[in-house]
Amino acid sequence: MSPDGGAALVVQGLAKKYDEVEAVKGIDFEVARGEVFGFLGPNGAGKTTTINMLCTLSRPTGGTAWVAGYDVVLERDEVRRSIGLVFQDPTVDGYLTGEQNLRFHAELYGVPKETVDDRVKEVLDMVGLWERRKSKAETYSGGMRRRLEIARGLLHSPDVLFLDEPTVGLDPQTRAAIWKYIEDLRKHERLTIFMTTHYMEEAEYCDRIAIMDHGAIVALDSPGNLKASVGADRLRIQTADDEAAVVALREFLNVEAVLRDGAVTFAVPEGEKFVPRLFTELGVPIKSVNVAGPSLDDVFLNYTGTTIRDAEQSPDEGWKHMMVR
Numbered sequence: 057m058s059p060d061g062g063a064a065l066v067v068q069g070l071a072k073k074y075d076e077v078e079a080v081k082g083i084d085f086e087v088a089r090g091e092v093f094g095f096l097g098p099n100g101a102g103k104t105t106t107i108n109m110l111c112t113l114s115r116p117t118g119g120t121a122w123v124a125g126y127d128v129v130l131e132r133d134e135v136r137r138s139i140g141l142v143f144q145d146p147t148v149d150g151y152l153t154g155e156q157n158l159r160f161h162a163e164l165y166g167v168p169k170e171t172v173d174d175r176v177k178e179v180l181d182m183v184g185l186w187e188r189r190k191s192k193a194e195t196y197s198g199g200m201r202r203r204l205e206i207a208r209g210l211l212h213s214p215d216v217l218f219l220d221e222p223t224v225g226l227d228p229q230t231r232a233a234i235w236k237y238i239e240d241l242r243k244h245e246r247l248t249i250f251m252t253t254h255y256m257e258e259a260e261y262c263d264r265i266a267i268m269d270h271g272a273i274v275a276l277d278s279p280g281n282l283k284a285s286v287g288a289d290r291l292r293i294q295t296a297d298d299e300a301a302v303v304a305l306r307e308f309l310n311v312e313a314v315l316r317d318g319a320v321t322f323a324v325p326e327g328e329k330f331v332p333r334l335f336t337e338l339g340v341p342i343k344s345v346n347v348a349g350p351s352l353d354d355v356f357l358n359y360t361g362t363t364i365r366d367a368e369q370s371p372d373e374g375w376k377h378m379m380v381r
Contacts, residue, residue: 064089064216064248065110069119072105079105081271082119087248089215094262095252096352102271103252104144107220110250111141124215137165140209144221144252146201150194154185154204157193158211165212179207182244183237199230203237210245217241219251223258235261256352265352269360279352286350286358289327292319293334296341304338319346323354 065087072080080102087093095103108114110123112132121128124138148157155176162172180186183203193201202222209217222238223231235258242249251262259265260279267275267282275282295301301320305311313322324330327347334342356362 062089063087063122064091065093065121065123065250067110067119067121070106070109070116070121071118072102072109072114073117078271080109083266083268083271083273085266085273085276087216087250089248090246091263092242092249092251092261094259094265095250095268096254096256096259096265096356097252097268098254101268103268104220105271106268107141107218107250107252111139111218112136137212138215140212140214140217142202142205142209142217142219142222144224146205148193148201148204148208151192153190153192154180154196154207155189157204158208161208161211167212175211175213179210182210182241183207197230198226199234202226202234206234206237206241210241210247213245214247216248216250219249221252221254223253223255231255231258256356259352267356267359269356274359275355282355283350283352286323286354288323288325288350288354289330290321290323290348290351290354291327291330291334292321292346292348294319294343295338296343301338301340301342304340308337308339309333323350 063086065085067083067085069082069084070080071078071082083106095101095106097103105114109116110121110128112128112135115129123135126134126138128135149160152160158176158179159172162176167175176189177186180189183206185200185203185207188196188200193204196204206217206219206222209219219238223234226234238249239261241247251258253259262279264276264278265282266273275285277285293301298315298320302313302315305313305320305322311322311324313320315321331345331347334345
């Protein structure tokens with residue numbers, strides 16, 4: 057059994073290596089029961105590899121982990137009975153109706169037959185699909201299929217629900233709707249949720265976040281504490297000559313800035329107090345100024361030296377994603 061009976065997950069030195077590639081580099085963390093815990097990082101950081109080990113789909117090459125009190129290597133069947141899993145890639149059977157998909161899952165998981173009817177209705181009601189239960193899944197929208205997969209993951213009343221990039225490929229409005237359902241499910245089911253994401257706004261839903269980069273956890277705390285740890289505001293300015301402004305910031309104000317998304321971007325403590333200095337000392341005409349508090353993107357940049365967007369555009373990261381995801 058787990059060394060800490062009060063935790064839903066306990067991970068100690070968990071590692072996974074593929075030949076010379078270290079996908080996960082000996083990570084440690086715990087997840088409390090009832091917590092929404094997130095892994096934030098770009099594709100190729102090792103998030104999915106970690107979930108695969110915790111869900112017994114991949115055997116660790118080092119370390120140990122317990123899920124719902126069971127060892128992921130020695131008690132695989134017990135772990136699988138205790139978890140629900142929503143994969144990153146769609147897995148519902150399009151030729152079956154929504155209800156048939158759930159009944160097939162109930163059969164695989166040995167849900168008592170006398171409870172199946174009530175449980176199917178309960179989870180379909182939770183995700184707003186009861187009225188479409190007789191429709192084939194292939195007729196569902198992307199958001200509806202994702203909600204069906206979440207319902208399927210909940211059907212057998214797991215202790216821990218794993219969501220691997222639960223809204224990848226969905227538009228922002230649908231992503232927000234999915235998260236409303238997930239929040240409602242959490243309150244209704246009182247379960248622990250472990251999720252991975254590379255969407256910053258999605259990570260804000262978590263109680264705590266582990267930032268993962270190149271197979272290692274580089275920071276772990278609540279979203280608020282992580283943003284507070286940066287201790288700087290982000291400024292975006294547009295000028296008459298942005299390239300000259302970057303040089304002037306470095307030479308005259310001792311500030312390192314970059315050109316990103318059509319603006320000069322940099323971070324300084326107490327951004328509002330810094331703005332008057334821009335107008336008096338920059339020496340380049342300023343067209344607009346925007347000041348914002350630290351974001352999770354700033355946190356990621358602070359701990360990894362790059363943004364998630366830049367990391368995902370790196371050729372090296374793209375190759376690694378193909379290898380170890």
